Amino acid sequence: MPEAKLYPDVVTFAFWIRRSSVKKLAERFQAEENCIHLGRGVAFHIAPSNVAVNYAYSFAAGFMTGNANVVRIPSKDFPQISIINKAVNMALEQYPACRPYICFVRYGREQRINDALSSIADTRIVWGGDRTIAELRKSPLGPRASEITFADRYSLAVIDSDAYLAADNQPRIVDDFYNDTYLTDQNACTSPRLVVWCGSQTARAKERFWSLLLERVQKKYEFQSIQGVNKLTNAFLAAAAQEGTHMISCGDNRLVRISLDHLFEGLMDFRGDSGYFYEYDCQDIRDLKAVCDDTHCQTVSYIGDPQMFLPLLKTGVRGIDRIVPVGKTMDFDLIWDGYNLYERLTRTIHIS
Template sequence: MQPLFDDVTFEVGTPAQLAAMRTQPARALFSEATIAFLDDFSRYLLQHPAARGWPDVATLAFWCRRRALEREKQRYADLPMRLGRGLAFHITPGNVATSFAWSLTAGLLSGNSNLVRLPSRAFPQAALICEALNQVLQHHPGMAPYLCLVRYPPDRRLNDLFSSWCQTRLIWGGDNTIVTLRQSPLPPRSLDLAFADRYSLALIDADRYLAIADKAAVAASFYNDTYLLDQNACTSPRLVVWLGDRQRIAQARGLFWCELETLAAARYPLQPMVALNKFSRFCQHSARSGQLKQASSANLVFRAELSQLDGETLAQREAGGYFLEYLASALEEILPVCGSGCQTLAVLGVDRDAIQQFLAAHRPAGIDRVVPLGQTLAFSLRWDGFDLISALSRCITFAL
């Protein structure tokens, strides 16, 4: 008996395809059919006039090109020994427009059929991506059984049903979402991949920054990391740590924030409620901590300077251009904020060897990614400490 999906809106796929997904055979990883499909999907988006207005869509399309996918494929030496696990059920966050598409891409490349619950918010980027998928599927009908993108309101019954079908459940969307979804049991051999609430920080060496001629380019990189998604991405730095002596830091800070304010004034439409929320968050944070002072006069780029870091430093955070700052004389001073909640460390002017030595010496519970400033939003198949291709596939061992 086919389940009823009266409360489910199908953006890509059909009820019959969804019902059949639980018995769909797994595919080889990075199969030619999958790469060809994603390459055509990429081409469709890159040629679509509307995509030019959405940098996040353009980034997705560029990543899905055949050349980029073949490069990713070369990172895995054991692909002939792997198969997809089966049905992957993706629950994606409601505050980032394209996260669902990245999760879907990982599921397809790892050989799975994919049921994706879209954000409840009607992002225009999501509509464009679904349009592209539907158009490209017309030329790749063999891929249709492997992806189904749906929307439905919070419904324990549907969560229970889809969870009972899947071999892997990916929960993107924060701690509360994880707690709710885990009330729906999985089959005994199924896996949960949970992407919890995280935070990120930037580390800038003052001397190296001052030596850079094109400081406007640095500001543009930091703007893309933060304002582009309104600091809603867990990868967006909320804390900026300056490294060096105080005099050089003072000089670097003045130039850095001035460049960012100029850029934000030209590009970022500050809403009154966002401005009010930032000031309110500062007041709340300041009342709870005696280690905080306002470091900016304008609200567009709102800065609060900390006199010390601890495990609660980033518990209070706000979006829309709200930044904490800390002045450090040694790299080790960031250790208190490198707990399990710390995801990405964006660096400018700090040597790779110094970061590796810090990680080897202190082995913090957090920091899953170290990237250059300006690259925090760049997707990778290694995310939040998981290798998604390995986690979403099973390895067949031969002992002959």
């Protein structure tokens, strides 16, 4: 482009991204030649209060990347926390040299404590939603410190009715879906709140799928009355916000299905939990852009062929960080929410 030559900074950028330069960058980073990776230093983790084991995943990521970790564990006394912490203490008895790298703390919302821990942090990792992030940002970080934030997110599931009905392991698929949703009362950001059906046998597949799920729920899930009240409230709000929204009776408040004539922006403002699902029959996968073109959209789980999502992704959708099979939504990885935690939690020393 002749006009680019008028601007030295544009020329410099164009030179840097030329084909041969990009190939060299790829080769260097793949081989990681002449580089040493170290932990950034002190990692201050703020775990969400409503998910029992998230703090452990966050800690593991910080620990494996070589950081000293201060982890604020949930204020709610989940039994899972005691089990995990006991295992950590047992490991530390065998490897006492690791003790300076691990500090689990529990406290309320005192800003003075947030201030103190943020002031010594080289990286701050905040889980728990937009409000928690805003509160923690009142506590300043050092000039060289970095921050990784996991904001409010929502997820959905897409089920190809033909693939589901052709599967030999339909009960296992339903068990996997149960684990993705009911085990955390749908409070995990990875838990589907919307179930999208596609294919040529949606009515038959839905009848089979939901009846199997209801059997599981009635046997396994402990239900509280307040959960039913919250579900009814969300259903009324969604119906008031958009015509064509109606409840499908399942005969049990443990499972509430809300049928949608079409998807609309803002649907997830009315998302519920504890077995509350919006449901939509999809003819064109690109229709999902109405709910996926939002940076709050995180995980899409599926039954069928993941290639079906390519037309949606090619629209340039702003959401969706993960596409995984049903049953794998909570499988943690160092690539999470669009972050490469290995890179974000280390610093690179280049030797030339």
